[in-house]
Structure formats: C-alpha cells, structure tokens
Amino acid sequence: MSDLGVLLQNAREKRGLSLDDIQETTKIRKRYLEAIESGDHTVLPGPFYVRAFVKNYSEAVGLDPDEVLRLYQHEVPAATVEQVAEPIPVRAPRRVKSQSSERLGKIGFNIMMWSFLILIVVVVWVYFINQDADPPKQADQGTNITDASSPPPADEETDEPAGSGATPPEVSPTPPVPTMAPTTVTFGSKVGKADQYDIGPAGPHKLEIKVVGGKSWLEVREGSNSGNKLFSKNAEDGTVQSYDLTGPLYINVGRSDLTEITVDGVPVPDGDRAGSKKLLLHPVQEEAPAGEGQAEDGETGGTEGNAAAQ
Known part of the structure; x- marks a missing residue:
C-alpha cells in the first residue's frame, strides 16, 4: 500500500466511512477507490x-485536495496533454486548361x-x-366640304322658309x-293594455311581421x-306576415324577443323581451283642406234657396 493510500484510508x-x-x-466505482488505496494505478x-x-x-474525507496532490505528486502521475496536430491545408491543384477548351472559349466569345x-x-x-413608311393621308383640299344645298321649303301657310323666324x-x-x-313611428298613448303608435305620413303603408329564432x-x-281576425295561431320560426296598413291594426305577440315588426322597413318598438306585447298601429289620416266642407254646404244652401224661390 502506498503512502497516499494509507493517508486516504486513515482519513x-x-x-x-x-x-x-x-x-x-x-x-x-468502489474498485477504483480500492486501487487508489492500494496504489495500483x-x-x-x-x-x-x-x-x-x-x-x-x-x-x-475532509482533506485539502490541492495539498494532497502537492505532497504526493511523485505517486500521482501527471496528466498528459495530447498534442493535436493541426492539419496542413492542401491547396487544390490548379486546373490546366487544354488547348481545346481555350479554343471553344474563343469560339463562344466570337x-x-x-x-x-x-x-x-x-x-x-x-x-x-418605320421612318420610311408612307405618311398619313391628308384630306383633299380641292374637294368641297359640302355639296350645294337648296334652301329649305317654305311653309304653306306663311310662305316663309321653315325655321326662318318661326x-x-x-x-x-x-x-x-x-x-x-x-x-x-311615434308613440301616441296607452289604449287599454296596448301601446298605440301613430304611423305617418298619411297614405298607404306596408306592415311586415317576422318570427325569427323560435315559435x-x-x-x-x-x-x-275585438275586430276582424286576420291571423291567430302559434307561428313557426321563419313565418312572415305582410299587411297593407290602411287602417288601425291590433297586434298581439307572445314573445316579443322572437318577433320583428316593421312599417315600410322602419322597426316598431315591441319591448324585445321574452314576454307578450300588444300593439295598436294607427295610420295618420289625411286632413281635408280648410273651407272645403263649408263651400259644399254653401253651394247646397244656395241651390236649395234657388229651388224654394222658384
């Protein structure tokens, strides 16, 4: 056993340990440790x-490794440094151009x-x-622009040429x-449980009711x-009902969130909630011109007075 091995074993x-x-x-590995203690490197x-x-x-084992290596450097072999030989770059041999290749190169260049x-x-x-091509033909200067024309015919009634002062x-x-x-579409008032909306201006309108998203x-x-029934049932999804709005119409929907009501494309507020909504659409009527009724009454009175006088 070497001195280094004895030192390490005692420690x-x-x-x-x-x-x-x-x-x-x-x-x-344990066999390497045993070899170090026995000195069999x-x-x-x-x-x-x-x-x-x-x-x-x-x-x-608690020893200073540098001190141990310094004291027992005669037992521990020094690490050999492998010298790596740098490869000597080999220059590629120059290509020797043949006479035939040089001749082909000259021919290609020519x-x-x-x-x-x-x-x-x-x-x-x-x-x-293109420069020597024929120049564009010019108009013949000797040809008259217009042929001789006769004066316009005279009107039969005025004996004057047509268009002269006519x-x-x-x-x-x-x-x-x-x-x-x-x-x-203007909210007017509350009529019972229905919201009345005034539809203007006066004249025919188109009412459209769509059911979208469910029944x-x-x-x-x-x-x-309580008026005449036009439609009354559980409408399927995609149902479209159209009416000419010439007079008041009463509308009752079970799900206002699934119903779209428009007049001439203008939406009518229906609450848009998962509940029923009752509406009364009232188109604005055209007013009679002022004094028209009075004139008719005056004419009737005058006629009756004339008849009595007769």
Whole structure:
C-alpha cells in the first residue's frame, strides 16, 4: 500500500466511512477507490482520472485536495496533454486548361459578339423602315366640304322658309316627381293594455311581421282586440306576415324577443323581451283642406234657396 493510500484510508476510517459511503458521495466505482488505496494505478483509466479521483476522494474525507496532490505528486502521475496536430491545408491543384477548351472559349466569345452586332443592325434597320413608311393621308383640299344645298321649303301657310323666324311650339315643363316623406313611428298613448303608435305620413303603408329564432304566438286583428281576425295561431320560426296598413291594426305577440315588426322597413318598438306585447298601429289620416266642407254646404244652401224661390 502506498503512502497516499494509507493517508486516504486513515482519513476515511477516522470519519467512520466505508468505501461504499465514499462511492455514494463521489460517484467513483468502489474498485477504483480500492486501487487508489492500494496504489495500483494501472486499474484506473488513465493519469487524468487518477488525479481527478484522488481529488474527489480527498474532499470526501475532509482533506485539502490541492495539498494532497502537492505532497504526493511523485505517486500521482501527471496528466498528459495530447498534442493535436493541426492539419496542413492542401491547396487544390490548379486546373490546366487544354488547348481545346481555350479554343471553344474563343469560339463562344466570337459567336456572342457577332450575335450582339447582328441584333444592333436589326434594330437600326427596323427603326429606319418605320421612318420610311408612307405618311398619313391628308384630306383633299380641292374637294368641297359640302355639296350645294337648296334652301329649305317654305311653309304653306306663311310662305316663309321653315325655321326662318318661326315661333317654336311651346313645351310644357315636366312636373317634378313628388318625393315621399319618410315613414315615422311615434308613440301616441296607452289604449287599454296596448301601446298605440301613430304611423305617418298619411297614405298607404306596408306592415311586415317576422318570427325569427323560435315559435311565437301571433294575433292580428282589424281596428282593435275585438275586430276582424286576420291571423291567430302559434307561428313557426321563419313565418312572415305582410299587411297593407290602411287602417288601425291590433297586434298581439307572445314573445316579443322572437318577433320583428316593421312599417315600410322602419322597426316598431315591441319591448324585445321574452314576454307578450300588444300593439295598436294607427295610420295618420289625411286632413281635408280648410273651407272645403263649408263651400259644399254653401253651394247646397244656395241651390236649395234657388229651388224654394222658384
């Protein structure tokens, strides 16, 4: 056993450690630890591993590894440094051009130059051909612009040439196309349980009721909730009902959130909630012009007075 091995073994035993404990701590195989204590370095992989194993063993038993390696450097072989020879770069041999390749290169260069010159000549020739083309034909200056024309015939009634001082016929102006006022939906009042909405302006309107998203009860009557029944059943999803709104219409929906009510495309507020809603749509009536009724009454009175007088 070597002096280094005795030192490491005594330090291990003083701490009450076994080789298995040192193996667990240093992760060095037990047979390598036994070889270090016995001084048989031939079992170890190499000089570098000998120094590394001794250093780890010393730290595991509480010794200064640098001091141990310094005192027992005659027993621990020095790690050899492998010299790596740098490869000498080999220059690629220069390719020797043969006479045939040089000749082909010259021929290719000459062909390219001649092609370029021919292309230039063709371009110049096309340019001059276009310049020498016939100029655009000009109008014959000797030809009269218009042939001799006879004067316009005279009117039979006025014995004057047509168009000479004649009064043009009067053209009535085209009347402007009347523009339709936009449809308005205005809340009027509460009629029973129904919300009354005034639909303006006066004139016909188009009412459309859509059921979207599920089934909903739908009832439509003329005038009021007791008027003539136009529709009354549980409408399926996608049902569309259209009516000409010329008079008051009563509408009762079971699910206002599944019903869309519009007049000429203008939506009518229906609450949009999962509950019933009752509406009374009242179109605005056109008012009679002021004094029209009085004039009719006056004419009737006058006629009756004349009849009595007779």
